[in-house]
Amino acid sequence: MSARRIPWTLLIFLALLPLPWIGSRYQTFLGTEIAIDALFAVSLNLLLGTTGLVSFGHVAYFGIGSYVCGILMKTYGLPFVLAFPAAGLGAALFAVVFGFFCVRLTKIYFAMLTLAFSQIVWAVCFKWNAVTGGDQGIADVPFPNMHWMASLPYVGDLNINGRFYLLSLVLVAVCIAAIGQITRSPFGRMLTAIRDNRERAAFIGLNVRAYELSVFVVAGGFAGLSGALYGIFNRGVFPDYVFWPKSAEVMIMTILGGMNYFWGPTVGAFVLVWLNQEITNYTQYWPAVLGSILLILLFALPGGILGGLARGGAALRRLLAGRGDA
Amino acid sequence: MALLSVEDIHTAYGLSRVLFGISLEVDAGECVCLLGRNGVGKSTTMRSIMGITPPRAGRVIWHGRDMTGAAPHRMARAGLGFVPEDRRIFAELTVWENLDVAARAARRPGAWTIPRVCELFPILAERRDQRGGFLSGGEQQMLTIARALVGNPELLLLDEPSEGLAPLIVDLLREKIAELKAQGMTILLAEQGVAFSLALADRVYVLEKGSVRHAGPAAELREDHALLDRLLSL
Numbered sequence: 157m158s159a160r161r162i163p164w165t166l167l168i169f170l171a172l173l174p175l176p177w178i179g180s181r182y183q184t185f186l187g188t189e190i191a192i193d194a195l196f197a198v199s200l201n202l203l204l205g206t207t208g209l210v211s212f213g214h215v216a217y218f219g220i221g222s223y224v225c226g227i228l229m230k231t232y233g234l235p236f237v238l239a240f241p242a243a244g245l246g247a248a249l250f251a252v253v254f255g256f257f258c259v260r261l262t263k264i265y266f267a268m269l270t271l272a273f274s275q276i277v278w279a280v281c282f283k284w285n286a287v288t289g290g291d292q293g294i295a296d297v298p299f300p301n302m303h304w305m306a307s308l309p310y311v312g313d314l315n316i317n318g319r320f321y322l323l324s325l326v327l328v329a330v331c332i333a334a335i336g337q338i339t340r341s342p343f344g345r346m347l348t349a350i351r352d353n354r355e356r357a358a359f360i361g362l363n364v365r366a367y368e369l370s371v372f373v374v375a376g377g378f379a380g381l382s383g384a385l386y387g388i389f390n391r392g393v394f395p396d397y398v399f400w401p402k403s404a405e406v407m408i409m410t411i412l413g414g415m416n417y418f419w420g421p422t423v424g425a426f427v428l429v430w431l432n433q434e435i436t437n438y439t440q441y442w443p444a445v446l447g448s449i450l451l452i453l454l455f456a457l458p459g460g461i462l463g464g465l466a467r468g469g470a471a472l473r474r475l476l477a478g479r480g481d482a
Numbered sequence: 483m484a485l486l487s488v489e490d491i492h493t494a495y496g497l498s499r500v501l502f503g504i505s506l507e508v509d510a511g512e513c514v515c516l517l518g519r520n521g522v523g524k525s526t527t528m529r530s531i532m533g534i535t536p537p538r539a540g541r542v543i544w545h546g547r548d549m550t551g552a553a554p555h556r557m558a559r560a561g562l563g564f565v566p567e568d569r570r571i572f573a574e575l576t577v578w579e580n581l582d583v584a585a586r587a588a589r590r591p592g593a594w595t596i597p598r599v600c601e602l603f604p605i606l607a608e609r610r611d612q613r614g615g616f617l618s619g620g621e622q623q624m625l626t627i628a629r630a631l632v633g634n635p636e637l638l639l640l641d642e643p644s645e646g647l648a649p650l651i652v653d654l655l656r657e658k659i660a661e662l663k664a665q666g667m668t669i670l671l672a673e674q675g676v677a678f679s680l681a682l683a684d685r686v687y688v689l690e691k692g693s694v695r696h697a698g699p700a701a702e703l704r705e706d707h708a709l710l711d712r713l714l715s716l
Contacts, residue, residue: 342586345575349583352572359532359566361558361588361633 164419165336169329176318177310188321190429191328192385197409197421198332199378204407205415206339207371208351210267212403213274214379216254217247219398221380222387223281223288226297229388236300240327240384247380248373250277255372259365262354271400278398293394297387324385331378336418338374347371408446412453414460423461483546485510485668486531486637491540493523493530500526501537502692508637508670513663515683515700516672519714523692524672525567528639531670532564533557558588563635565626567642567672573615577606580614580625581632588633599628602658620651627658637668644678656681676714680704688713 172191176184196218203209221243228239254273261269281288288294302319306312311319338344346367349357358364387393396402405428413424428446435445457464484507493501501523508514516524529535531542536551543549544560558564572580581596600607603624609617614625623643630638643659644652652675659682663669673679679686680700688696696713703710 342582345579345583346587348575348579349572349587352574353570355534355554356566356570356572357583357587358554359534359558359564360584360629361555361590362583363553363555 165329165333168419168422169325172325173322176314176321181315181317184318184321186429186433188317188324188389190426191321191324192382192389193406193409193425193429194422195328195331195382195385196379197406197413197425198335198418199375199382200406201410201415201418201421202335202338202347202371202375202378204410205417205420206344206351207347207368209368209372210263211258211270211372211375212267212400212407213254213270213272214375214406215398215400215403216270216274216277217251217376217379218383218386218402218406219274219277219281220250221247221383222393222397223294223383224380225384226294226387226393227287230294230297236388240300240381243384244377244381247383248377251373251376252369255369255376259368259372271403274398274400274403278395278400281398282395288393288395291395293392294387295392297392299388320389324389327381327385331381332422335378339418343367343370408450412449412460414462414464416459417462417466420460420462427461484508484543485545486670487543488527488531489541489543491527491530491537491542493526493535493537495526495535500692501530503540504689504692504694505540506687506694506697508668510636510668511666512684513669513671513682515679515686516670516689517674517676517679517686517714518689519674522689524689525641526692527689528564528566528641528670528672531557531639532562555587558633558635559590561590561634561636562639563588563630563633563637564639565630565641565643567645571614571617571622571625571629574613576611576613577617577625578610580629581606584629585632588635590634592634594631594634596632599631602631602661603628620647620654623647623651623655624658631662637670638662640669640671642672642674644673644675652678676710 172187175187179187200211200214203211203214224246225239225243228234228242229236258266258269258273282291284290299316299320300323302316302323305319311322346362349362350364350367354364383397386397409424409428410421411424412428413422414420431449432442436442439445453460459467486508488504488506490503490505491501492499492503504523504527506514516527518524526535530537533552533554533556541548541550544562549557549560572583575583578596581599585596605621606625606628609621614622617625627640627643640659643655647655656678659669663682671679671682680703683700686698686700686703687694
């Protein structure tokens with residue numbers, strides 16, 4: 157495209173980079189979680205917002221990624237540089253198999269089948285003691301080797317959590333930039349055409365199922381990468397990471413931020429994680445608060461937070477323009 | 483051998499049967515018109531040919547090959563360009579993106595490129611970066627035709643192109659379709675507008691209640707008004 161785009165990924169990345177130096181330990185910790193959840197939500201939005209596919213089982217690929225990375229690093233002692241890409245590939249591989257069946261269905265049936273597959277994955281993780289540790293999970297997943305960072309200027313002063321924040325931020329930023337590139341590519345336009353109308357997309361010559369399967373695999377792969385980081389971040393991998401409430405959580409993040417905006421899921425991840433932390437300081441009824449937030453959101457802000465901001469901005473511009481005319 | 487021959491197709495939406503044994507042929511270079519009032523099965527015939535609503539019985543033969551029940555994207559890649567009624571553009575994509583997606587999807591490179599369809603419909607070049615949903619009805623119709631053309635079809639299926647458009651736009655569209663025909667494009671046109679279709683068609687099939695009531699050259703109907711009245715008054 158001819159118009160110069162604002163490099164949002166780079167700007168946001170640069171803005172968040174100094175957090176370990178200026179923020180508290182707690183804020184760095186929250187920042188890491190938000191970055192990882194943001195990647196998970198952005199990967200879901202490839203399906204939800206970009207292609208119009210409602211997946212209730214996206215957590216399966218997140219969970220597979222975290223188990224693959226955790227098992228490779230803990231059980232087999234493989235370095236992070238191998239385990240991390242393996243997590244993405246493993247998740248993508250499962251997405252090929254599950255997606256092959258899912259894209260044969262549409263709408264609610266598609267959603268239900270994705271949920272069914274994610275529950276199968278959960279059951280396997282929960283019961284296969286020898287490999288996944290069953291309900292105990294895999295504890296003490298080691299941090300990646302980050303000694304090399306000591307030689308970098310300023311980074312050497314940071315503790316291991318600060319370093320892992322930086323590592324996560326870099327990896328998440330690269331992944332989100334890649335997803336952005338995919339969304340804007342011809343492939344991404346095909347996905348938008350499918351979301352707009354499957355039938356029309358088919359009769360202009362698009363093999364709709366093939367495209368849906370491709371994006372399902374890509375989204376699954378990126379979810380796997382975010383899962384890999386999540387397992388390390390929490391120092392362990394547990395069956396909860398594959399359980400369906402996490403699918404609901406990431407969907408809420410995406411819708412809360414605004415699924416029609418590329419940065420919507422990221423904003424949603426930030427708001428939800430931050431609210432969760434703040435509100436649980438005051439009350440144990442976080443689910444009730446979450447429910448109320450959703451209620452308000454769905455009625456007052458159907459386009460999510462970014463949709464609301466965009467509408468507010470447009471109204472403000474109209475107001476200013478009206479004054480200018482008068 | 484005909485480019486397209488439809489042999490005795492029966493099509494239904496669930497339990498409601500719409501086509502009762504329609505047969506028709508289209509030769510290369512011809513403009514064939516399906517004429518008939520609302521609900522006689524013109525659109526369903528087109529959707530059956532495209533594989534969007536596959537026929538329950540009968541055959542769709544394209545280039546001598548039986549393509550009955552093939553998926554719509556296979557029909558498009560085999561060379562059928564479909565312009566559905568109601569101007570079904572991709573509302574969220576820009577004009578250029580609509581054309582780009584279609585050109586890539588059909589996988590049929592050829593003489594019809596995005597610049598060339600913009601020559602045929604200059605307004606599309608002006609509206610290049612506007613979203614499809616913000617175009618006027620006439621502009622959307624031109625975009626739908628252009629979108630089918632960039633797939634370099636051998637046969638263009640036009641479903642009610644004049645429906646709901648202002649008379650001036652209808653005249654413009656008729657000129658453009660005549661221009662396409664003069665360039666050798668094979669066209670299957672479904673229309674309620676008698677004047678519109680008779681001005682363009684070489685041959686006509688008059689449909690009634692899901693079957694062919696009359697088939698013959700358009701010239702015959704252009705001259706014999708009594709016959710035309712008898713066929714279309716029922």
